[in-house]
Amino acid sequence: MTLSLLLRSTNIFRAPTAIETQTQTTPAFTEPQVLKLKQNVRNPDSLVANAVTPAFDWNTFEFAPIRESTVSRAMTKRYFADLDKYAESDVVIVGAGSAGLSAAYTLGKARPDLKIAIIESNVAVGGGCFLGGQLFSAMVLRKPAHLFLNDLGLEYEDEGDYVVVKHAAYFITTLCSKVLALPNVKLFNATAVEDLLTRKDENGQIRIAGVVTNWTLVTMHHHDQSCMDPNTINANVVLSATGHDGPFGAFCIKRGVEIGAVKKMDGMRGLDMNKAEDAVVKGASEIAPGLVVAGMEVAEHSGSNRMGPTFGAMALSGVKAAEEVLKVFDERKKQNQQCYGGLSA
Numbered sequence: 001m002t003l004s005l006l007l008r009s010t011n012i013f014r015a016p017t018a019i020e021t022q023t024q025t026t027p028a029f030t031e032p033q034v035l036k037l038k039q040n041v042r043n044p045d046s047l048v049a050n051a052v053t054p055a056f057d058w059n060t061f062e063f064a065p066i067r068e069s070t071v072s073r074a075m076t077k078r079y080f081a082d083l084d085k086y087a088e089s090d091v092v093i094v095g096a097g098s099a100g101l102s103a104a105y106t107l108g109k110a111r112p113d114l115k116i117a118i119i120e121s122n123v124a125v126g127g128g129c130f131l132g133g134q135l136f137s138a139m140v141l142r143k144p145a146h147l148f149l150n151d152l153g154l155e156y157e158d159e160g161d162y163v164v165v166k167h168a169a170y171f172i173t174t175l176c177s178k179v180l181a182l183p184n185v186k187l188f189n190a191t192a193v194e195d196l197l198t199r200k201d202e203n204g205q206i207r208i209a210g211v212v213t214n215w216t217l218v219t220m221h222h223h224d225q226s227c228m229d230p231n232t233i234n235a236n237v238v239l240s241a242t243g244h245d246g247p248f249g250a251f252c253i254k255r256g257v258e259i260g261a262v263k264k265m266d267g268m269r270g271l272d273m274n275k276a277e278d279a280v281v282k283g284a285s286e287i288a289p290g291l292v293v294a295g296m297e298v299a300e301h302s303g304s305n306r307m308g309p310t311f312g313a314m315a316l317s318g319v320k321a322a323e324e325v326l327k328v329f330d331e332r333k334k335q336n337q338q339c340y341g342g343l344s345a
Contacts, residue, residue: 082186083231086117090333091325092211092235094193094252096120097127098311099295100241101175102148102318107239107325108182114329117233118179120189121216121248126172128243133309139168142277145312148319152178168311192219192248194230196238196255199339201289206261208252208290209336210234236333237286237325241294241318244268250300252291261288266303268296276307280314284321290332294321 091107093100096118104118124130132139141149141156146163149156152174156163165171179185197210214230222228240252245268256262276299283298293301294317307313 082188086115086186086188087233088115089117089210089233089235090114090329091116091237091239092233093118093239093241094211095127095241095243095295095297096122096125096176096187096189097241097243097295098129098172098175098314099243099297099318099321100127100239101125101172101179102315103239103241103294103322103325104179104185104318105152105175105182106319106322108179108185110322111326112182112184114184116182116185117235118185118187119191119193119211119213119233120187121192121219123190125176125187125189126169129172129311129314130169132168132311136309137167137169139165139171140310141165141312141315142310143312145315148315162310162312171311188213190216192216193242193251194219196252196259196261196291197232197234198259198261199336201335205289206259207332207335208238208256208261208288209236209339211238234336236336237290237292237329239292239294239321239325240297241321243296244306245300250297253287253293253297253301256288256291261291262301265301268299269303269305271308272305273307273310276305277310277313279304280307281317281320284317285324286328289335290328292321292324292328294318 091114093104093107093116096104100118100120104116107114108116129139131137140162141164142162146156146158149163149165149171152171154165154171154174156165180187191213192215193211194214195212196208197212199207199209201207210233212230212232214228218225218228238252242251243249245254250265253262253265257265279302280295280298283302283304284292284294286292287301295314296306298304298317299306
């Protein structure tokens with residue numbers, strides 16, 4: 001079956017499932033405050049639809065009252081609740097570039113029952129996907145990657161064998177917004193993976209069972225500060241999409257080789273678009289028990305070519321990696337349940 005037919009037949013590209021919306025608590029304003037706020041808004045149904053008619057009476061404009069500590073508590077209580085919830089995750093995705101987010105989108109839609117944590121070392125997501133290449137804005141994706149764009153609802157120019165999205169940032173921000181809207185996915189950005197959690201089976205084979213994390217700024221300063229111990233997240237499968245070799249790139253493969261979980265890291269070869277994109281998609285797989293790779297980390301592992309500024313393989317390697325996760329997930333979960341009391345919800 002060709003990849004094009006596979007993408008058309010798979011249930012990955014189905015309509016999104018309904019997402020439950022969380023009820024937000026209305027601030028406890030007194031009646032006069034609420035009345036004042038309503039009077040201040042001239043066009044409450046559309047604040048920016050008609051710039052000729054101001055949305056507010058700017059002469060009497062003011063925000064609803066708040067205490068500074070309220071802002072702090074609103075952020076911290078939710079963040080620490082997320083840390084508590086995702087300390088036991090079903091899947092951890094390392095890297096929120098185009099491949100990692102495509103994998104998260106695919107997994108989150110296909111299995112809304114799974115808890116998926118995304119760890120991104122940068123403050124911003126997207127990796128190198130905010131520009132098409134050499135600071136040019138347009139993004140080129142070879143077919144059949146346009147099917148993924150269709151699922152996202154993105155507009156593009158059809159040039160026959162390839163399509164062009166008007167700006168790479170349009171792609172990555174749309175993808176990110178849809179991932180973050182999923183109720184079973186949490187992004188922890190400005191957070192680095194410093195190590196891998198491991199287990200050994202009865203034959204002595206090493207299995208990846210989670211990640212070791214720290215604030216990125218802390219990770220970057222271990223050499224000039226005293227010991228700052230990390231945090232951990234248990235997971236049944238780790239999906240690594242950290243990109244090219246670099247300070248944080250290809251991290252899980254490099255660490256996997258050091259600890260004996262991954263056999264080799266061949267290093268990425270020179271640019272050949274036609275060979276590279278097929279190889280990166282086909283190579284998205286479980287390379288060690290519990291560790292699946294996607295995106296350019298595949299090329300660093302397998303020694304395949306780089307593809308340069310064409311992005312179809314980034315999206316579709318994420319899709320394939322998500323499918324590879326689901327192939328092994330039940331077995332890895334069963335194995336982990338037999339270790340140290342298993343996994344709790």
